[in-house]
Amino acid sequence: MSKYNSRSIHLIDSEVSGSIASRRTEALSESALAESRSQQSQMMPDIDVTQMFPVTIEEKWVPSYFGEREVRIEMIKPKHPKHDRMPLYYSIHGGGMVMGSPAFDRPGNALLAAKHGFCGVSVDYGLAPEYVQPSQLQDCYSGLKWCIEHAEELGIDPQKVALAGASAGGGLAAGTALYIRDQKEFEIHHLRLDSPMLDDRTSLATEHPYAGEFFWTKQDDYFGWKSVLGHEPGQVGVSGYYAPARAKSLAGFPPTYIGIGSVDLFIDESLLFAKQLIYDGVLAELHVYPGYHHLSGMFTEAHFSKEGAKSSEYALLKALDLL
Secondary structure, eight states: OOTOSSSSGGGSSSGGGGGGSSSSOOOOTTTTTHHHHHHHHHHSSSOOOGGGGEEEEEEEEEOTSSOOOOOEEEEESSOOOOOSSEEEEEEEOOHHHHHHHHGOOOOOOOOHHHHHEEEEEEEOOTTTTTTTTTHHHHHHHHHHHHHHTTTHHHTTTEEEEEEETTTHHHHHHHHHHHHHHHHOSSSEEEEEEESOOOOGGGGSOOOSSTTTOSSHHHHHHHHHHHHHSOOOTTTTTTTTTTSSGGOOOOOOOOOOEEEEEESSHHHHHHHHHHHHHHHHOOEEEEEEEETTTTTTTGOOHHHHHHHHHHHHHHHHHHHHTOO
């Protein structure tokens, strides 16, 4: 046992262990949510990506296809286009369903825009518990559908569309992909899931002996799922659109990339999701990074972070025929 009285500290990769001592130790709760949101915002300040990359950024409010509420999206485009019509990279930010904003996705979207000519769009979906499902699904779907319907004026190629998300955003991306498949109004051509939050039942499962100790715990997961579902997680009848691990079939999904750390709370659900994808005939790529916890990707210079960035970029470009 380590000086942190930890069950898994000995498994953490040394390159990403520096932040363990300063991690948040209080579990998420309704009373602590405001402070947690503030702390997370401070971790990811409002970066001006136009000073970092040759890109433009624009805020748009687009109509929801499910009611009167409008949906805010952020759109990043390259100043120097590489394609007659830009491939679309539509990202959904993380934050456990209860925190976060499109600011989290700006650097990555700006990099893809500058390096590969993507139009990067991130959706500002309604956070729980103020908004519960189906609000998040509707916001995510509406933002993407609007982009597809306005592809010509935006300069987007509707035949080269990637949908991506990290953590809660990964779960929302997978649920949105499932909804897109079933609605048959348009198609996506690649799905990128980074440490995805896929299964509400994880929050009620027996404590994992090693995974889920740092940065996103089972207690946090329970609060996130209860907040976004509007009821206790684990109940019978939760839709696969909200908890994609519950989908009966993933047949018809586009080529899907999953990256996950071996000590991330979501490791088991990611492994099972990849298995289901493969069983259902989907081209699936799964990377498990040894000793990586839920926020390890923030250490961009760490070996496996670099490997993950390289492999996920290759999968994206290959799926959209951009190599």
